[in-house]
Amino acid sequence: MWLLVRCVSCDRTSKLTVHERAPVRSFDPAELHGYRVKDPELVASRLLDPLLARRNRFTLDWTDAWRLHTSSARLDEAWPIQVEVVFEDPVAVRPERLIAQGLGLSRNEVLRRIKCDIPLRRPTSAGFTFTVIAGD
Template identity: 55%
Template sequence: MSSRPHIVLPWTVRRTRLPLLNLRCVACHSGHATTGDGRFRVNANGKLLDVWLLVNCVHCDRTGKLTVHDRVPVRSLPPALLNDYSANSPSLVARTLLDPAIARRNRFTPAWDGCWELHTPPVPEDPWPLQITVTFHDPVPLRPERLIAHGSGISRNEIARRVKIDIPPNRRTTQDFSFIINPR
């Protein structure tokens, strides 16, 4: 390792839009759905509530429902949450789609391709070794090696030789991490 101090650069990962959903349409059997306008439907049956998030098929535009709450007592949900469902809160739509329990229950997975961007500052001349801290503003699951290759222009083979990282580089993560790029 060099005796020179590391130059620390911050990288930021931001979500640009909500992901498409890998969800089979019952009408046209395509494999992708979108949230459309991000609308909730709340149905009351006596003192029990059903809450769904409405999604549209990308190909045929058929509306489908993702179950958020099924036959829950009205009093078990906080009033602020009920207001957000009625107001179709965009942040609540995002939280609902990104909730792994709801994804498992409704048998869909988010498709994150093209839904995120990486903000990087310019690299100073002769920066080696270079320490980079990655911060996730939104929970976008990415493989660190893919993120490093995208941000630095280094091939994946070269990443294995030159990058020192404390987390598994081939497992998806949404947690902040840092790594060091060594000179060639």
């Protein structure tokens, strides 16, 4: 079973192997139906699967695919400020860059003022919480 995909950057179409040759009755009927009706959620979940990407030698380009929605709270008011980040889609971003852009801080300032349980310089696609501490 394959997915035909088109690259939006170069407009090239590729065939990605999702399942090797197998009898149709060996597939889950709900999954098979999803492929037949071109279910967007099923297609998206397959394209986001790192094993499929590795097997078919492709990567997704997440450049400009995200933004941080922040409230109008000012960073010079009550301290510390607790912030929760939730992803609607599993877009891999570096928390350091996301926080810097969303809060209007330099990346060095992010490293000084942000306390977080995950590494700020390592890409993540899972939600996380961080605390902003007062600046000097």
